[in-house]
Amino acid sequence: EAQVTQNPRYLITVTGKKLTVTCSQNMNHEYMSWYRQDPGLGLRQIYYSMNVEVTDKGDVPEGYKVSRKEKRNFPLILESPSPNQTSLYFCASSPHNQPQHFGDGTRLSIL
Amino acid sequence: EDQVTQSPEALRLQEGESSSLNCSYTVSGLRGLFWYRQDPGKGPEFLFTLYSAGEEKEKERLKATLTKKESFLHITAPKPEDSATYLCAVQEGGSNYKLTFGKGTLLTVNP
Numbered sequence: 189e190a191q192v193t194q195n196p197r198y199l200i201t202v203t204g205k206k207l208t209v210t211c212s213q214n215m216n217h218e219y220m221s222w223y224r225q226d227p228g229l230g231l232r233q234i235y236y237s238m239n240v241e242v243t244d245k246g247d248v249p250e251g252y253k254v255s256r257k258e259k260r261n262f263p264l265i266l267e268s269p270s271p272n273q274t275s276l277y278f279c280a281s282s283p284h285n286q287p288q289h290f291g292d293g294t295r296l297s298i299l
Numbered sequence: 300e301d302q303v304t305q306s307p308e309a310l311r312l313q314e315g316e317s318s319s320l321n322c323s324y325t326v327s328g329l330r331g332l333f334w335y336r337q338d339p340g341k342g343p344e345f346l347f348t349l350y351s352a353g354e355e356k357e358k359e360r361l362k363a364t365l366t367k368k369e370s371f372l373h374i375t376a377p378k379p380e381d382s383a384t385y386l387c388a389v390q391e392g393g394s395n396y397k398l399t400f401g402k403g404t405l406l407t408v409n410p
Contacts (some may be wrong), residue, residue: 293340
């Protein structure tokens with residue numbers, strides 16, 4: 189089954205404790221992206237990757253890092269999480285210039 | 300200023316009562332306009348892409364249309380299973396396939 193898989197689905201952690209949210213897709217898509225969804229603000233792009241080893245900032249990249257060492261994986265790294273990064277996170281993937289397919293989300297709570 | 304505005308924020312319909320959701324946008328150089336459906340606890344699910352004014356797409360009870368300034372998602376004879384949040388997103392020309400989302404319309408269809 190074609191899918192975008194995120195882990196974990198839920199995480200409660202504390203300020204400053206490094207964490208990684210993994211994203212994996214099995215559709216051989218070139219493009220991958222991370223979004224965060226907040227009430228009243230909608231979905232906003234954090235980082236994106238056009239292909240392996242090619243990443244760039246989206247609209248709200250502060251406090252996040254990404255890497256794209258393999259085509260299927262695009263982890264989101266929070267080196268020193270803060271409470272304002274409490275949010276619902278979505279990973280998406282697509283072939284170039286095609287509709288993006290989204291994972292089921294990761295709900296992060298940072299205390 | 301929001302680039303993508305959806306209205307209404309919430310809509311409650313009786314089963315069988317047809318209606319329309321609106322998405323107005325102000326981006327220049329539109330590459331595509333996308334409609335997604337989002338169920339609670341899930342990621343956005345792709346419905347339609349529209350590329351140029353006058354284009355229409357249909358799927359079951361849903362029909363999407365596009366003008367130069369807005370898109371409509373028409374729902375004909377809705378059923379309770381159509382209840383969800385409907386998201387509109389635009390993609391501008393350029394190297395990043397970033398989607399700029401509206402805040403969504405929460406549709407509830409009562410039996």
